[in-house]
Amino acid sequence: MMKFEGSHILSVSQFDRDAISRILEISSLMAPYAMRKKRCTVLDGAILNNLFFEPSTRTRVSFGAAFNLLGGFVRETVGEENSSLSKGESLFDTARVISGYSDVIAMRHPKMHSVEEFSKGSSVPVINGGDGANEHPTQALLDLFTIKSEMAPFNKNLDNLNITLMGDLKHGRTVHSLSKLLSLYKNVKVTMISPDALQMPDGVISTLTNAGHEVIQTDKIEGNLACDVIYQTRIQQERFASKDEADLYRGHFSLNKETYLQYCKENTVIMHPLPRDSRPDANELDNDLNDLDNLAIFRQAQNGVLVRMALFALTLGVENNLTKFEKPVTWHTAK
Structure with missing residues (x-):
């Protein structure tokens, strides 16, 4: 089975049935956190950079929500015009810089195979949020x-x-x-x-x-x-x-x-x-x-949070530590 920790998630071609079974298994474990029955802070202090150079609502927000639900922080860049790509910076250079600010990156881009190109310059895992008409x-x-x-x-x-x-x-x-x-x-x-x-x-x-x-x-x-x-x-x-x-x-x-x-x-x-x-x-x-x-x-859209939580846990190598960082949900009692 593939090694998840430290790996980029760029294409479904990376996965065999065992890898998929593992992703779906960990996704199921995320349900109590996504449903706000429990909190999990296993990624406390970790930073996700959400780089969405093409319009998105569900994918972008669910990536951010998934990371927050595991205790992490989210930074976002939305639109190529709001990034240095609009000044001619290459995807490689952008990756070298942004990965230094991040523990993991989720990226969407309109050009086919662009996320793979970006990943070559990244020092942290990159997860493909859609690259043109290629893959999602x-x-x-x-x-x-x-x-x-x-x-x-x-x-x-x-x-x-x-x-x-x-x-x-x-x-x-x-x-x-x-x-x-x-x-x-x-x-x-x-x-x-x-x-x-x-x-x-x-x-x-x-x-x-x-x-x-x-x-x-x-x-x-x-x-x-x-x-x-x-x-x-x-x-x-x-x-x-x-x-x-x-x-x-x-x-x-x-x-x-x-x-x-x-x-x-x-x-x-x-x-x-x-x-x-x-x-x-x-x-x-x-x-x-x-x-x-x-x-x-x-239900399909909500399942996106579970699966993206699982991918964050797996690529950052914390999937076996979830219960150690569980806490009760208290915000609704603090009124």
Whole structure:
């Protein structure tokens, strides 16, 4: 199994099943802290630098919350225009400097493979929060954690999974990374619903088929939603040359309660990496799904805190010391 302590988390390709099992195991241990039932100060005095050079809400905030929940401090730089990159500084130079102020760095950048380039100059672990259309490894791990959690009540697991990926599969880095992780499991059926121009990259499909999994590519919703999990993605407007080009595909694969009841199984789980595009011309996941028990998108987002807490603990080598630094939650009694 990979050595976590001191390692960068750049790609899901780093992980085998044992490494993933370890991440998911430690993620589960974080639940009492994330739910504010207990405090954990195992990272008291440690500093996370959150470098987000591309817009983000959930990923950026959940990285910060995860570090705070383990007792650490968070410093943030948001937007390339607010950094010395806008003055021509290289990613390498930025990494050499910022890593001297940090114990770990979480980074998002619009350029593919930029986080890996940055990591070469860093003296502390770097965790990839998304690098362009390439990968989003922490999202894939929290997605896997969510699928495992959502399947457990039905006595199912990550093997023998039937999953449908739907939307912008060409630019959706979340589905790229998730597909690569799913390839490590057994007998997975992956149905990919997208317009021809937004199909999953060939390399990702090959990863699945070379591992012996069934892959179906289609541009039709009808007959392709009776699965264990539907993973919907938005049209990645920021990856297109223009808004007009993105608009050509917006709203093609909307899911509402009527469609769900007509085509899905009774217990089909709905996932989405968020944000969902709720504008009328897109409406990826209709608000009429909000009261559906199987809509897992908000549980999915909360699971991101657990997984990112686990990755901080593992890369900083404190995962076996959590209970030693537990404390009661007292702020709500101090009124």
